[in-house]
Amino acid sequence: MTNDEIRSFIENAIKENKVMLFMKGVPNQPACGFSARTAGALNALGVQYAALDILPDPRIREELSGLSGWPTIPQLFVDGELVGGSDIVMEMFESGELAELLGAEPPDEPFEPEPQPEPVQRGIGLENRLD
Amino acid sequence: MPSSRELQEKIASALPGADVTVEDLTGGGDHFRAEIVSDRFEGLSRIQQHRLVYDVFGDDIGGAIHALSIKTSTPGSRI
Numbered sequence: 001m002t003n004d005e006i007r008s009f010i011e012n013a014i015k016e017n018k019v020m021l022f023m024k025g026v027p028n029q030p031a032c033g034f035s036a037r038t039a040g041a042l043n044a045l046g047v048q049y050a051a052l053d054i055l056p057d058p059r060i061r062e063e064l065s066g067l068s069g070w071p072t073i074p075q076l077f078v079d080g081e082l083v084g085g086s087d088i089v090m091e092m093f094e095s096g097e098l099a100e101l102l103g104a105e106p107p108d109e110p111f112e113p114e115p116q117p118e119p120v121q122r123g124i125g126l127e128n129r130l131d
Numbered sequence: 132m133p134s135s136r137e138l139q140e141k142i143a144s145a146l147p148g149a150d151v152t153v154e155d156l157t158g159g160g161d162h163f164r165a166e167i168v169s170d171r172f173e174g175l176s177r178i179q180q181h182r183l184v185y186d187v188f189g190d191d192i193g194g195a196i197h198a199l200s201i202k203t204s205t206p207g208s209r210i
Contacts, residue, residue: 034198061193070178071185071192072199087201088177 007063010052014067014077019049019102022064023074027051034086038074041093045104078102132160133195138188139165145187146171150206161197172205 001009014020019042025031027039031053042049054060054073065071068082076083078101083089092098099106139153142165149169156162165184172180180203185192192199 034200065193069182082178084178084181088181091177091202 001057003059003063006057006059007067010060010064010067013050013052014080017050017077018079019047020077021049021051021074022054022060022077023051024053024055026053031055032073034072035074038076038086038089041089041098042076042102044093044107045099045102046107047102047104133163133191134160135163138163138196138199141187142167142184146183156198156200161195162200163196163198164200164202166202166204168204168206170206172203173207177203 010022021027021039021042023030023032023035023039025035027043030036030039039051052060054064061073064073064075068075068077070082070085072085074086074089076085076089083092083098083101089098092101096106098104135153135155139151142153143149143151146167146169149167149171151168152166154164156164167184171183175183181201184201184203185199188196188199
């Protein structure tokens, strides 16, 4: 895969998925505490989202950060716009803004992120979460 | 390896007048948390506020500084 192909794959993923999360690992097996918390917030709201693991190829992160101008992972996009990284997503989760943005009901109880597992290697692919 | 004091000084000099607290979360010099109160954040979105802080460190973010957790606020909004 060329860098251009990776970039256009990322652009399409952002365009085609209303809620698109770029993370380390996958929602069921996050490979970093920040990614775990961000995926956990989306899971707690029960919204559908697509997630892409950036770990399999370092160029995914390079191209993503080049596109978004955001240096860290995770990155959450909603309706094609960068919402933020884990700090912003968690602030918005706690304030109820994230639920409002995603048209979800705020959860009754706070969630506990899953313990951080060992990183896993996977191929490039999208995991669609359909609850 | 950067220290929380170095991060604190860099942010403070880039955002004059800001109240900056930096904590080394693991003691390992790679996971930091910064809390910054600055009137420079007035009128900016959270994304723009965090970008101002990330810009201080350029390529060090994701490099020497593996993770930098950021909390920004303005003097007026501080609780």
